[in-house]
Amino acid sequence: MAPSRKLEVIAAPDKPTIVTRRTVDAPRALVFDAWTKPEYIKRWLGPRNMEMVVCDVDLRVGGGYRFVHRASDGQEFGFHGTYREISRPDRLVSTYVFEMFPDAEAIETLVLEERDGQTTVITTTVHKTMQNRDGHLANGAMEVGMNEGYARLDELLPQLRRAA
Amino acid sequence: MATATARLSADDLDATFAALADRTRRALIAKLARGEASVLELAEPHDMSQPAISKHLKVLERAGLITRSRDAQRRPCRLEPRRLKLVAEWIATYREYWEESYARLDDALQELQGQPTQKEKSHGTVTKTRSHRRPR
Numbered sequence: 001m002a003p004s005r006k007l008e009v010i011a012a013p014d015k016p017t018i019v020t021r022r023t024v025d026a027p028r029a030l031v032f033d034a035w036t037k038p039e040y041i042k043r044w045l046g047p048r049n050m051e052m053v054v055c056d057v058d059l060r061v062g063g064g065y066r067f068v069h070r071a072s073d074g075q076e077f078g079f080h081g082t083y084r085e086i087s088r089p090d091r092l093v094s095t096y097v098f099e100m101f102p103d104a105e106a107i108e109t110l111v112l113e114e115r116d117g118q119t120t121v122i123t124t125t126v127h128k129t130m131q132n133r134d135g136h137l138a139n140g141a142m143e144v145g146m147n148e149g150y151a152r153l154d155e156l157l158p159q160l161r162r163a164a
Numbered sequence: 165m166a167t168a169t170a171r172l173s174a175d176d177l178d179a180t181f182a183a184l185a186d187r188t189r190r191a192l193i194a195k196l197a198r199g200e201a202s203v204l205e206l207a208e209p210h211d212m213s214q215p216a217i218s219k220h221l222k223v224l225e226r227a228g229l230i231t232r233s234r235d236a237q238r239r240p241c242r243l244e245p246r247r248l249k250l251v252a253e254w255i256a257t258y259r260e261y262w263e264e265s266y267a268r269l270d271d272a273l274q275e276l277q278g279q280p281t282q283k284e285k286s287h288g289t290v291t292k293t294r295s296h297r298r299p300r
Contacts, residue, residue, distance in 0.1 A: 024273055025270065
């Protein structure tokens with residue numbers, strides 16, 4: 001049976017963090033390159049209706065990247081960050097700033113797990129402000145169990161529509 | 165990438181995600197979706213003390229998900245659906261961005277491996293002559 005191509009957007013069990021999982025049909029070394037080589041990145045990152053106008057990569061620890069998408073109305077959405085750990089073919093750690101919120105830097109970890117020629121891509125995004133808040137919340141003896149995560153939002157929405 | 169994000173700060177998103185990351189708090193929100201309620205009424209179905217419920221409500225309030233009336237006696241809680249809607253929009257946008265990117269990645273990876281893409285497969289036009297570029 002072919003593995004699922006479904007994108008999972010889930011919550012980490014231990015931290016308020018966004019985790020995504022997706023399986024692709026390629027060995028992980030190629031997936032790693034698709035993630036880190038500008039000539040490959042341009043081919044897939046971002047929505048089809050947006051043009052990628054900047055795709056700069058300086059792939060070394062301490063080096064940076066910057067990607068800018070441009071929508072048809074001319075609005076641009078930029079992202080940039082610094083590479084912190086580069087372990088081809090299975091792990092890449094970088095900082096991440098969505099330029100709309102320049103003060104909110106996140107740490108993104110890409111992990112590639114290969115099995116039978118298929119690679120599961122796991123991304124984990126932790127916001128620094130969230131880490132700070134974690135400590136704060138722990139003092140308030142608040143548990144932050146996220147086992148079910150955001151999927152449960154879907155269940156809430158119909159109720160909210162009724163209430164609104 | 166998102167129009168919804170323009171109306172929510174990163175800190176707002178963090179606070180709301182953290183607040184929603186808990187089963188009890190989601191249950192409280194579900195209950196409040198049916199109408200306003202006091203702490204006592206909210207505590208009833210849960211095997212939890214009022215102070216414990218109050219703590220959860222404070223988190224929801226700080227996250228902008230509920231408001232509490234200043235009525236000293238009962239202090240009923242009320243849902244603020246606007247915030248949750250914005251967060252839901254944000255998640256939908258995030259998911260869309262990555263779903264579309266991964267769909268494109270599927271095709272790029274197939275081409276890089278010299279295989280027909282999903283689209284070509286479904287049209288039954290598979291030929292080996294399409295093969296090109298094997299970057300390893």
